[in-house]
Amino acid sequence: MDIDWIGWKRALIDLFFPGDCPICKRAAYLDDVSFACLSCLDEVAWIRGARCKFCGVGMDGMEYAGLTCKNCRERTPLFQGGRSLFHLNPAGRSIIHEIKYQGNKRILEDISFFLERAPGFLDFITGTVLIPVPLHRKKLNKRTYNQSLWIAKALAKEAGISTVVYDCLIRTRHTPSQTKLDREQRQKNMKNAFALKQGTCLDGFHRAVLVDDVYTTGATLDACAKALIDSGFGQVEVATLGHG
Numbered sequence: 001m002d003i004d005w006i007g008w009k010r011a012l013i014d015l016f017f018p019g020d021c022p023i024c025k026r027a028a029y030l031d032d033v034s035f036a037c038l039s040c041l042d043e044v045a046w047i048r049g050a051r052c053k054f055c056g057v058g059m060d061g062m063e064y065a066g067l068t069c070k071n072c073r074e075r076t077p078l079f080q081g082g083r084s085l086f087h088l089n090p091a092g093r094s095i096i097h098e099i100k101y102q103g104n105k106r107i108l109e110d111i112s113f114f115l116e117r118a119p120g121f122l123d124f125i126t127g128t129v130l131i132p133v134p135l136h137r138k139k140l141n142k143r144t145y146n147q148s149l150w151i152a153k154a155l156a157k158e159a160g161i162s163t164v165v166y167d168c169l170i171r172t173r174h175t176p177s178q179t180k181l182d183r184e185q186r187q188k189n190m191k192n193a194f195a196l197k198q199g200t201c202l203d204g205f206h207r208a209v210l211v212d213d214v215y216t217t218g219a220t221l222d223a224c225a226k227a228l229i230d231s232g233f234g235q236v237e238v239a240t241l242g243h244g
């Protein structure tokens with residue numbers, strides 16, 4: 001007797017994960033390949049081509065190594081380089097929302113499809129130590145998960161054994177929400193908000209890449225970079241899913 005394994009698998013997925021595509025909100029796993037519809041992933045504003053060397057924002061014009069956006073020119077970040085996968089258009093926002101606020105890790109099962117759509121990103125993180133931006137203990141207790149750690153783990157899985165995740169930063173201050181603050185205020189708000197966990201050892205690593213869900217002003221990532229640089233670790237870069 002032929003057993004319809006695919007049918008069974010779908011039925012089980014239906015039962016345990018009544019999951020819909022986070023972008024169009026329809027059942028999307030029926031193609032049996034990805035969690036989000038591939039056609040919906042094509043609506044995401046993937047960053048290809050020319051981009052800022054620090055924050056990774058996509059830019060018009062020629063691709064060259066030293067290209068720097070206005071924000072990063074006005075205030076040069078402490079980290080030396082960065083990449084983002086996509087700009088925050090509505091489709092990209094849906095992905096972030098799903099992970100960050102719905103606690104839906106499953107969209108990260110599609111990370112290989114993300115990486116295919118943003119050339120060079122995988123090379124950028126390969127062979128590095130990925131360090132997730134931490135949440136303050138209070139926030140972590142409330143949310144129960146750190147989405148940046150999820151993202152770092154998903155990226156490391158794709159990059160292979162030369163890439164490791166090291167959850168070595170802590171947030172020493174419970175900082176007020178930043179959503180209403182401008183760039184300068186964010187920077188002040190973040191000052192000395194991070195430190196390395198006791199016993200952290202980065203010997204043997206050449207490049208550290210800080211991982212966060214979204215790049216907004218870069219203030220949080222910069223404060224994390226400072227904690228690493230102050231400890232004597234020089235080569236710090238950043239990687240985020242979204243930019244905007």
Ligand SMILES: [Zn+2]
Binds near residue numbers: 021024026
């Ligand atoms: Zn969809």
Ligand SMILES: [Zn+2]
Binds near residue numbers: 052055057069071072
């Ligand atoms: Zn920039």
